Amino acid sequence: MVSALGMTAVLGGCGLTGDSGEVTLKLVAADYGDSKANSSQDYWDDLAKAYEAKHPDVHVDVTVYSWNDVDRKVREMVEAEEAPDMAQIGAYADYADQGLLYQAGELLSIPVQANYVSQLAGAGQVDGAQYGLPFAASTRVLFYNKTLFDKAGLTPPKSWDDLAEAAQELEAEGVKYPYALPLGPEEAPAETMQWMLSGGGGYTDDVGTYSVDSPQNVTTFTWLKEELVEKGLTGPVAPGQLDRAAAFAAFANGDVGMLNGHPTLMKMASDKGVKYGMVTTPGIDGASKNTLGVTDWMTAFKENGHQEEIGDFLDFVYNDENVLDFSRRYNLLPVTTSASQAMSTAEEDKDLRPFLNELVLSELYPVGKTSWASVSADVKKRIGQAVAPGGSTEEVLDRIQTTAMRAGSAE
Incomplete structure (x- = not known):
């Protein structure tokens, strides 16, 4: 067992179409909700509004698609040379292999990058460089x-x-x-x-x-x-x-x-x-020593050149308050160490603890392989x-x- 927020519509920033200094980041995300009432669109709209209130020169335009459509939609956008600034999707390795993505170290502050759960961060790497930013996780x-x-x-x-x-x-x-x-x-x-x-x-x-x-x-x-x-x-x-x-x-x-x-x-x-x-999960001779871990990915495309703005927004996305809010809304596991520690002791999260405990034993798909x-x-x-x-x-x-x-x- 993601989200997609549309593309970056450039509104005259960064010397591209004007001198207003304003930048619009486009984010495409997958929908984790099971009805319109709990669509991920609401989460992202609230998050974008909170970020824009502190950064009036940056607008975040979010488009959310169902999991059935989001990876295809992003692929079509990339093929049309209209890549979003960010895409929260199911895979990243093909885009990284084509040189289309920023590395985590080019975007995130050191504390944010170092805060990812280690197994998840490792699974986001191609040839030792991290291109896939874990966004949501689950175990079985x-x-x-x-x-x-x-x-x-x-x-x-x-x-x-x-x-x-x-x-x-x-x-x-x-x-x-x-x-x-x-x-x-x-x-x-x-x-x-x-x-x-x-x-x-x-x-x-x-x-x-x-x-x-x-x-x-x-x-x-x-x-x-x-x-x-x-x-x-x-x-x-x-x-x-x-x-x-x-x-x-x-x-x-x-x-x-x-x-x-x-x-x-x-x-x-x-x-x-x-x-x-x-x-x-039962194993061949007793409880299984390993379990499946699954994570979805945030990716950042180079095409529109908004490296600094993307990095600052993603630092905001990955603060504990926002990570925990998303995880609790959709019964998912946090992808950061600090949010995981908070969840492990919070009474409201006790039902998720069996999954949280399995995360440290989990193995992920070989998503760093373009062949996967x-x-x-x-x-x-x-x-x-x-x-x-x-x-x-x-x-x-x-x-x-x-x-x-x-x-x-x-x-």
Whole structure:
């Protein structure tokens, strides 16, 4: 489990079209809200107004798009040579590789740059230089339906074997989705990586080389196929056809015993009256030692030349008050160390602490690789076949690995 604020309309500043000294920064952001009432547009409009009150010569023009559209919109703007000053989007490496982005050190004050959570800052780097500025983060834990577990006399699972046994008991009780396994196109890379990590694998090895077809990953997906899918414990929809949104909705309707989830699911379940618990994702021999971390990115484009103004605005964006406000509005994790520390002790944030605790153990997608977009797309296309009855797990992982190596060779 971002935001987009439009482009920089230059209103006669910086010697471009006049002498007024005024600059308009265009920011394109992704929408984290699930309705018009909590759209991210409101957050950014309030933030821009507060900044402009202290900086009357700088205007911030914000455009927010849905997550389905924002990356495409920014790409089209860049291709038309109308890049925004800033874009809060899902990926940055392609733009960095093309030399289109400012580095963090060219924009931010030293205290702000040094305040990012270390794993997130590291994931924003290409060849040792940081181009992706973490904006919002989340991790994954295992959610379980307390009512269904109590009815079946179950305790939360700690290992894969525990999870399989619980799924069997839930299936015997008539639960529709004993374990929901969303490997459909919407968010297949996340569920895939969560399971890879729980089996001691991942998309890459310790030196950053793609290892999709590693023995650990083959073992993980073979287990999923044989112990859950083929035994009918993943519900009526084939995992390769089940999207994350549908799985979350089914959990909120009381039809799912267990699934991996991020903080958004808490509110969805509570709003529907579902009593849930959360535990560390089960691993092959006990609780998983690693979990998936996901972050969205703020990027700053060079095209309009507003380096100083962008940097000053982003310093404002990343102060604790604003970081915490955004995180609390959308049940996301802060990307700065100081805001994380504040959240870890605040009573109002106690529901987010399980996710906050997982952040220090998290591993992120290999987003610093320009090849990741191709690999992610191939995972979305193929990974469901790795657990499909009658298919070859090893062959599917081999094909994704081939895609990864071909895409990676061009980097």
